[in-house]
Amino acid sequence: MKTFFAIILVFLLLSCTSSSERIAWIVANQSANKSELTHFLDYYKTKNNRDKYKAACFIIENIPNKYSLNREGEKIYDIDIVKADSLIQSLEYSFLLKEKSPYLKKYTFEQFCEYILPYRVANEPLQYYWKWDCVRWLKGGNSDDIVKTAQNINAQIRIELSPDFYKDTLKTYTSIIQSGCGKCDDRSTLVVMALRSVGIPAAFELIPYWGSSNNGHSFASMILPDDKIVSFQNDNGNENNALPIRKMPKIYRKIYTITPAETFDRYQKIYPELFANCDVLDVTKMHKIGFRTIPIPCPRRKEPIYLSVFSPNSWIPIAISADDNFYDIGTGTQNGEKESEEALDLGNGILYLPSSYINGDIIPLSDPIIVSDNNIYSLHPDTLHKETVILNRKYPLNKRIIRFARDMVGGIFEGANHADFSDAEEIYKITETPKSQMQKVYISTGKKYRYIRYRKPKGIFSIAEFSLYQSNGKPLLFHPISCEAIRKDNNMGNVFDEKILTYYQINGGVDMWIGGDLNGGVNIDAIGFAPRNDDNSIVPTDIYELFYWDEQWNSLGVKKPDGDSAVYRNVPQKALLWLRNLTKGREERPFTYENGRQIWW
Template sequence: MKHLGYIQLIVFVLLFWLGWQMIDRIAFREETITPLEVALQSADNNRKELEKVLCHYQKNPADSLKYKAACFLIENMPFYTYSYGEQLENYKSYYAWLKVRKGKTAQQVADSVKKVFGPMKEPQKKRDIMEIDSAYLCHNIDWAFKVWQEQPWGKNISFEIFCEYLLPYRIGDEPLAYWRETYYKKYNSLLDSLRMSGTLDKEDPLVAARYLMARLPDKKTFFTSIAPFSFGHIGPEFVQYQSGSCRELTDFAIYLFRALGIPCAIDYLPVRGDGNASHFWVMLWGKNGEGYISDFMKNLIRVRKCSLYQKEGAAKIYRNTFSANRDLHKQMAQYGEEVYSFWRIPKFEDVTSDYAYSYQKELVIPLEKQYKDERSGRIAYLCASNRDRWIPIDWTVYDASRLAFRYVRNGSVMRVATYEDGTLCFLTDPFYLDKETNFPHYYSIGKKTQDMVLYAKFNLKEENSFRNRMIGGIFTGSNRSDFSDEDTLFIIQGIPNRLNTTVKSWSDKGYRYLRYFGPPKGACNVAEVAFYEKDDTVALSGKIIGTPGCYQHDGTHEYTNVFDGKTWTSFDYSKPTGGWAGLDLGREVKVDRIVYTPRNRDNYVRPGDVYELFYCDKDWKSAGKIKATADSLVFRDIPENALLFLRNHTRGKDERIFIYENGSQLWK
């Protein structure tokens, strides 16, 4: 039994390799055998089931398009696998539990799933081409044609768009399910009034999609990137809870729209330009062919008006397709070398130009910016940053004298590499494509060095929603418990930029009662407050007082957190306005200074944790480790113009590259 896991892994690797060989046979060798026949051969004992489908649609000339649709699905079927297992389905209960979490955090719900169902066993894998039977495939094809032909907007949908973005029976690697009829019966009636309308343009898929989204009975979504297991696509049943990451929310929209005859696609960026995550969203077209997107199940917005078009710094954007991109694979296969995993079975197309607001139509890497090391790889990859790793996001032919990539969006740090023996071999230093100048800036170090003071390991812009909620917050003192005679000690007028901000009290009077009163609509978000007497290093203490009740309704974010000495806990009042937290000192005391900490995700430098700074000099090189004794770190003699990365060895995983200029960390 102890070898079972290894055997399953070997089997999966072999199946994956066979799939790769299959796509090579289907698309890239000049053989007389057709892609359909190769797919049928790979079906093994399941071939008869697939041939039943083909024979069924060949009988009637009226079903000629259905026959072509069946061929399209079967030809691409060898490239799809899915995981299955009872425990896997048990774990997916997580998404149902999130919907009724009753104040619990996503992590608490995930922990509950693990506790109830026990440890997850490695799921087994199945291949579509060997599992799909004739009944399932015919049911999918018939229902796809039904909605295409019966809906008034179907007349503006071509057969090519239908096949790629409405017909597919699955999205990715989710278990097979009869989802079309279920979704149709549940949601189609929401469009009845549109179909009967004499004023709305019911022949426009965009109008239908907007009409449908506005009338969904449950519009409440819950976003979290936390999950008890790395599921992949979870399937049509569980995405209806509209809880989870952008993947789950996007998948729900795909099932919903396609079940009602609205073709749509998943567009995605492999790596954000200023973060460590990928991102998915829904894309569909109006009857005039213009693209619109919905992000997190929100309103459909024209591509050229959305924030992803104008602001997001991701270098490349792709669109998922059901069919394998045979032309792309043929281009890369001609060089006879192992390609990076993203391109091994490419089921996507490059749509960066559709989102290209600030971009390089051709990004040329000058010869003088390339390393002198000789490389055997023929394919060069453009790589984006994910923490301290580099992720290939585009490719071109490696020609040192003419190294160029097409349609690359500005706003990201990247570098170029080949892929040899399973390892990225870098060809350049990292560089930043500047949105303002439209030119790359290379982070190449020289002999000059500088000292630096660091306050965080991750981009604090991600925490602006917390930091902004402190602007306008007031510290007051009083000698009455109802604060009817309170004096203002300090008003916060700017965003806190470090874990602990120290300010002088504006009053020289003595007070028994002290408090922090949150600004309007700030839910009194604050992590820590400490009041000090003059020349004292120990914070004042007393009975904790304040407004009870937190937004989570579970006691995890109460006012008592403000004086617990833990910067990673916080107060999140149950109401937007009116919350406060304070101390009854039991005596009158003059406050000399105040130290406050914003609500945060624990990405500031935290006293007691061990940090290590790295700078990029071809590879990441250590500048040394420091155990923090305060909320800042001082590193000396660090190369100027270096790309940097600060790792916390004690806790956490959110870390991001940055540079250091004019005494500040600038996140990239």
Template sequence: MRHILLFCTTIACCCILGGCQSPNRGHVPDNKALAEEALSQAGKNRVELEKVLRHYQAPEDSQKLQAAYFLIANMPGKNTVTALNHDRYRCLLAELGALTADQKADPQVDIIRTRIDSMLSASPVSYVIRPDLETVSADYLIRNIDESFAAWEKTPWHERYSFEDFCEWVLPYREGNEELEDWRALALTLERPGEDMLQSIDSILKWGIVLINNSGLDYGTGILHYPLPLTLSDMETVGSGACGTLTQYSAKVFRSRGIPAGMDFIPAWGNRSSTHAWNSIILPEGKCEGIGYQKRGILVMKDKVPKIYRKRFSLLRSDVLYRFRETEDIPDFFSGYDMEDVTTQYHMRVADVKIEDLKSPGRLIWLSCFNNTSWVPVAYAEKHKGCAEFRNMGCGSPIRKGTEIGNNIMVDRKTDPPYIGIGDGIVYLPIFYLKGTKYPAQAPFILHTDGMSERLVADAKHTQKVILYRKYPQHEQFAEFAQRVIGGRFEGANHPNFSDATILHKITSVQDHPFQSHPVEQSGTFRYLRYVAPDSSFANLAEIRFYEDTVLLTGKTSGTPGRLPANAPKALFDGDPLSYYVTAEPYGTSAVLDLEAQRRITSIAYCVRTDMNEIWPGCIYEMWYWDNDWVSLGKKKALGYSVEWDNAPKGALYLIRNLTHGKEQRIFTWQNNQVVWW
């Protein structure tokens, strides 16, 4: 049943990407007065900042003077984060940059993460935070202003933009809390093939895509463990980055060439953990196009998006967060007071949500999404008379497919999230903060794609049986891996070339659980055993176990080489379902086990590729339901490939965890005797 009590929703479909304008467009703050206010906080460095203003007193420098006022006015809250043992970590970046592409791509060993964690253990970081107002030199600001104007005035498109656009999207001297450097000059030395032929307003997007596609940087999450903000030169040294650092890098490369560029963020996904970031090219009249670190610059969004924000350089002084910055707890993501809601600039279904009967202290209410371990705030609203209204909340509908360049380049290849059994909509939990701690302000609710809200309230008086076969939804790629092994076969032989091969078992179907065991009915003894993968499968098998009665047989492994060292045939016999055998070639793939003596084979067990998010025998699981907090329904040891609880309150939001191993876990509801993941 879909309840709408305490919730009022209005459904809307956002305008096509590129058709919306910034809500702040046209509002020009008094940057001179704001700069004077900022200078009062600069301490001894006020002298340096005033040098910048005096430098641009000539009439022909009037715009540069206004640019200086803009930068100084919006400098409060911007800092450089550095480390006392800075040199050791710079050496680490050089070491990471020297790794080969294969080393970085090894799926079994995140070598970048391992090296960083080792350094952190041996030499913990001591941070120093230096406010820009107190440390930025006059020479640095003057050089940044002059270089940004020089790049801007060379472009054929600059006359189609406002001066405010230039200040916001080209002029800024930093993107985050990184150490300051002359990144504009460095970025201009990073020539990209073909970009000199694209400098026209009609190809500004193509130019941006050329810059991204030819960056030479690899995507990798291991660098997220690096404890310091990365500069552009750091990124060039290490040669890889995650979405956030790649976005900062690209913004600098764009701006160095006079391309107005933004950085767009999702604070939390609506159906899984983590965040996301990408670049947006700001077009004339406030329009925009998002581009991603993907082939052809296509921005791929397959997961559910609750909110999208664009990081500005200017402080959003009219925003409710800024007004209550002294009295309310503000989460880190929003604490720069520079995140502008641009959700409506992307073509996705949204709805307004009004939450009533709020009795929380303070003035701010937040909507949060579950990131597998905790609730992460994604949107905020001011409370009035016990009510809070949230505008343009994502409903979980797919981002609609657009063209490669123009209209909308946010592309969802299959129009659905890449997980099996996902529900229709996004689960939100209203929360408030008190002394740095999050508290629920209302029951969680599902905002469905039709804009209706369904509250999830546990009914302890009425319970139900819940039977679980997984603790996390299955990713579609693992379902595909399972399909690939159909047609694979296990053979035994006594000649190493398998000229006398006997088929012991053939895989004819995909089972519910990745680990399967089958008896072998063929008589005889064999020294050589092998798995012959079907064509086009690239093997994609995780584990093989040959038994003689209850004895696990072992031997020497060989076969078609793996795609990477960790994917070699030996991965099939290491006892770890998380390691796997994958080849670079799709045809003629086989893995051989030499027993070194003839043995009788009575059964074969195998496991297709898995993330071990299924229920596994011997593991301890605990299930919770939500009732103003997570309430345990007890722990269960799995005796087979499922676990069940008889006492689950109806109507609730649930969560299951594997206490034995693994990290991934996901909220779910129980509908029509089956799990629906959120």
């Protein structure tokens, strides 16, 4: 807590004192680690090297807000634990790069300090040796073309990304290298480390939260001498490495310099996490996405105002303003494309809530607004006029999920009484893209079969669930069977585990199949199956609650669905709605109901 208040004081000092005064104050007020900070500065003060001393001052002047998180999520501030010898090693290596790198000759000293010199990249646990260790495992020589060198380095960094790591804190450099897995923040950090280690200025950039789906994203950007950027999203060597096809409200860059804007000078408040440390730079307009200025008149304001985006946990502030305008606010388009490639039925624009932030709470200042390239309008429920809504999902149907379902087109369900299926009869053929949920195919042959299978003659073999039913609707027990090619594959059991999110998929097979042995001829009423999916369709056995927004989320009732859809009556027209699954799941997005369809925001 002491360190936190010290940081606040540093922010206030930044606008009214000289650099030397700020450094003296920082060192004097950090008694716990004063000797290390003093040693570091004195080492360069006596070396008669003006640039190195200036760089050392830059490190200390901007160190108060730097921290990492331990496993419990507690902040460990660098200023309390840094060692002078480690800072010296890091600085010396940076200047060695400055002297030897052919690339850095074109950059200013300020760019060098921001994008090469720092001993850390983001909020990763503190380790210094990455600067000289990355070159140990990087392959290939440097090209005369800085962009090609950066692309080569990026392509070598192959990290297995998984949503299992979303809630984890950032890994150490050592842990990323040894495990080879993590989240996008870990990969972005490692790419920046690798680029800086060979003298290529780079920065960690982030999208705090998507404007069309949950969570956020980060990536690495190489900084060119003219401050233009080349971004790296993945390791595929694609020169464009375009941003993901999702709606982006804001893009920020993590920087080492403490940058208290006018907003922070005017108000002495507690700020949301994104802005609390004054270490992000708004770089939205440097990327190829749609953005615009948004006027939000708010007279007699005593605190900054924010634009917040929806998350299932709370609205999240992603933009801050000290006046009546928000600048460079994302509109949801990318490279001039109007049609979203992300999901079906996405609305035109991004949903924002003008809000304030008081004692850790988001306080609405007006109705939510939709911001698009050519329009800004608010969403206010018409409580005098009601309607009936028929809801099929709680989250947008991603086009990736549709592709998984399309992989089942051409698949055939067959019945037989010989184990080798030599007497196989076609029961049903999938000719159109099936729904991305559990569904039934009813059998009208009137014949008894011992064996039932799902066979894909060619192409991708992909299926999440397979089941058989009696005429009373109850499941039939059977022994799982499959073709010899996948019989010993442990993942094959996913198809029969009654867990809709697990699946089996293999590419390029011929006549791949799975099925069931009923241990005798049986009349089968229906076959149940599900493509690989996201389990965000309505599930008849789950419990749901619908909300509408009117200064807060107001419940419209808890209920079980009516089959594959949830029907709600007496819903205010023109309302912003949110359907929650109270039984399971975490993926949920708000929507409006327009012309009988859910339009997602």
